[in-house]
Amino acid sequence: MExxxxxxxxxxxxxxxxxxxxxxxxxxxxxxxxxxxxxxxQYTLDKKNFFSLDFLAEAPPQAIDSKIIAACSxxxxxxxxxxxxxxxxxxxxxxxxFFLAFGMGAGVYFTVHYFSSNNSGIAVSKPTKAxxxxxxxxMQQTPSKIQGATAASARxxxxxxxxxxxxxxxxxxxxxxxxxxxxx
Amino acid sequence: MNENLNNTPEExxxxxxxxxxxxxxxxxxxxxxxxxxxxxVFGFLLRMTGNREIAEDLVQDTFLAAMRNxxxxxxxxxxxxxxxxxxxxxxxxYFRHIKVENEHQEDAEGAxxxxxxxxxxxxxxxxxxxxxxxxxQTLDPMQREVFLLRELGDVPFxxxxxxxxxxxxxxxxxxxxxxxxxxxxxxxNGLYGMS
Numbered sequence: 051m052e053x054x055x056x057x058x059x060x061x062x063x064x065x066x067x068x069x070x071x072x073x074x075x076x077x078x079x080x081x082x083x084x085x086x087x088x089x090x091x092q093y094t095l096d097k098k099n100f101f102s103l104d105f106l107a108e109a110p111p112q113a114i115d116s117k118i119i120a121a122c123s124x125x126x127x128x129x130x131x132x133x134x135x136x137x138x139x140x141x142x143x144x145x146x147x148f149f150l151a152f153g154m155g156a157g158v159y160f161t162v163h164y165f166s167s168n169n170s171g172i173a174v175s176k177p178t179k180a181x182x183x184x185x186x187x188x189m190q191q192t193p194s195k196i197q198g199a200t201a202a203s204a205r206x207x208x209x210x211x212x213x214x215x216x217x218x219x220x221x222x223x224x225x226x227x228x229x230x231x232x233x234x
Numbered sequence: 235m236n237e238n239l240n241n242t243p244e245e246x247x248x249x250x251x252x253x254x255x256x257x258x259x260x261x262x263x264x265x266x267x268x269x270x271x272x273x274x275v276f277g278f279l280l281r282m283t284g285n286r287e288i289a290e291d292l293v294q295d296t297f298l299a300a301m302r303n304x305x306x307x308x309x310x311x312x313x314x315x316x317x318x319x320x321x322x323x324x325x326x327x328y329f330r331h332i333k334v335e336n337e338h339q340e341d342a343e344g345a346x347x348x349x350x351x352x353x354x355x356x357x358x359x360x361x362x363x364x365x366x367x368x369x370x371q372t373l374d375p376m377q378r379e380v381f382l383l384r385e386l387g388d389v390p391f392x393x394x395x396x397x398x399x400x401x402x403x404x405x406x407x408x409x410x411x412x413x414x415x416x417x418x419x420x421x422x423n424g425l426y427g428m429s
Contacts, residue, residue: 057410058403067390093413100420101385104359105366107273108280114290119268121294122301123261 056089249313282325296321318387369419377412
């Protein structure tokens with residue numbers, strides 16, 4: 051049966067990730083557990099002999115090296131100042147600012163337009179008011195005209211009735227001589 | 235090798251200096267970081283994908299993604315762990331994109347055998363490398379992932395567990411099994427007798 055102390059503490063100790071308590075605990079443990087001690091020793095040996103960078107690391111081709119260095123170095127130069135503006139949040143902020151400015155501009159334009167149209171609207175609406183007032187004036191003028199017309203027709207009617215009673219050129223009983231207006 | 239000094243305070247300081255230069259737009263910053271870690275990252279991608287051409291594409295993607303997300307880098311973290319986190323994500327995306335697990339297992343043997351060895355590497359080293367590569371390729375993908383993240387990327391187990399979305403004990407268990415299986419494979423190839 052395998053001892054799990056190597057897995058739990060031992061690997062952290064040999065990797066330098068264990069805290070002081072774990073380290074002390076494992077060292078004490080290896081004094082009584084040959085299996086864990088053997089594992090720790092073996093790992094140290096393997097790391098030195100086989101897990102070194104000489105065996106594990108690989109050099110990429112030089113063409114790739116120059117490609118990456120050219121791409122990353124150039125972009126780092128050109129983008130550092132621009133990095134602030136290349137983020138998605140900055141793009142959103144710029145877009146929002148644009149819409150805000152556009153909205154404010156539109157607001158100012160419509161407000162100015164509204165007031166200017168109100169001022170000129172007085173001149174524009176005058177004829178409208180006047181034309182609206184015309185029927186009223188006409189209405190006000192009509193009764194006198196109607197009254198005048200009625201009076202004239204009444205006079206004509208009375209003259210006709212007089213004619214009927216006293217034909218033109220004849221003396222009435224009161225001695226009044228009627229004149230034929232038609233002949234005149 | 236300079237790369238073996240990873241996570242020492244001196245290296246952290248130097249990484250920060252390179253990173254600051256990079257952020258200021260000085261090409262020496264990126265070049266310094268790239269030259270320091272390119273072999274580890276490429277080695278990880280090559281062993282994870284088992285295909286040299288895909289690893290070449292992914293290493294470019296990894297460093298370009300690092301450049302795009304450089305402002306998200308937490309300076310308290312190790313740069314190597316961060317770049318390995320990106321490389322790991324790229325690998326996962328790749329495997330999600332093409333579900334050819336069996337295919338890449340077949341390609342792996344051919345691709346890893348013809349690695350560009352440095353001229354000073356002896357035949358024994360080349361053989362050792364080939365045997366180690368084969369041993370790594372025989373691992374279960376999850377075990378291989380933990381092993382490579384830990385050994386090549388120096389990524390702490392806690393972060394490996396976060397990357398793989400599993401408890402830390404699971405990550406430690408996978409590492410234990412990976413070591414056991416690699417050892418078994420090395421013994422089978424007679425490598426233990428050589429060391």
